[in-house]
Amino acid sequence: MTRIALSILALGMAFGAFATDLTEAQRADIEQRIKPVGESCLVGDTSCGGSAAAASSGPRSGEEVYNSACMACHATGAAGAPVYGNVEAWAERIAKGTDTLHSSGLNGVAGTGMIAKGGCMNCSDEEVIAAVDYMVAGSQ
């Protein structure tokens, strides 16, 4: 009996420590990941079909956009593109500020291989910005 009570106590403490050790970003990340579960609908329930449909056709993630539209240049360095994950190559660009990088992603960099939206004409502004954020996050 005592043994069980002790392990429950230990478990409680472990979870307590786990919860407080999370950073705000990790917490937000987890909330984001578990969110769709709460929104799931039962088959045949038309009252929530709208939101389920919207969730599945929502904007693509930065990673998805990167993989489909940016990787061709940013994974290889083609045309002098800063390579994803190359901290050195991105440092000076990141120093220009997030707004500038978002703008470069949306409008391109004049006179270079970086054309508007990296050439992804079916990408929304929001998706391009997410892809820029994804590249920046993975390159510092």
Ligand code: HEC
């Ligand atoms: C055809 C090749 C190509 C594709 C595809 C491409 N890029 Fe680029 N990108 C470049 C090149 C080349 C540069 C470097 C431009 C320079 O000299 O400043 C660059 C630079 C950038 C920069 C840094 C701009 C700055 O101001 O320093 C960002 C941000 C960027 N690309 C985002 C994207 C995103 C997001 C996508 C996909 C939606 C994408 N790129 C797709 C070639 C490409």
